[in-house]
Amino acid sequence: MAFTDKYDFDLLKNEAETLVLHELERQLETHDETVCRCNECVVDMAAVALNTVKPLYRFSLLGSLYAAQAMNQQAYANGVQKAVAQAIEKVRKNPSHD
Ligand SMILES: [Zn+2]
Numbered sequence: 689m690a691f692t693d694k695y696d697f698d699l700l701k702n703e704a705e706t707l708v709l710h711e712l713e714r715q716l717e718t719h720d721e722t723v724c725r726c727n728e729c730v731v732d733m734a735a736v737a738l739n740t741v742k743p744l745y746r747f748s749l750l751g752s753l754y755a756a757q758a759m760n761q762q763a764y765a766n767g768v769q770k771a772v773a774q775a776i777e778k779v780r781k782n783p784s785h786d
Contacts, residue, residue, distance in 0.1 A: 723780045736779065737774070740771035
């Protein structure tokens with residue numbers, strides 16, 4: 689039996705993804721149409737931001753308790769905010785299409 693079949697890794701969840709997507713949605717609302725909202729650009733923004741922030745994996749059965757203990761939440765939220773702002777700017781200047 690394969691290792692990945694033996695254990696249920698679907699229980700792993702990167703909390704950073706939820707936070708980044710939420711922040712991306714919020715920040716895009718404040719930008720005008722010079723920022724492209726096509727699927728390619730928006731997913732690219734999410735990827736750029738997620739590669740900047742520290743991953744925040746948790747074992748979903750344990751809830752957010754572990755995550756809350758493991759980090760300074762405010763500092764992390766600030767990091768997410770900054771990473772998303774930089775990602776939007778990067779993709780705006782250099783979209784992955786013409
Ligand atoms: Zn685009």
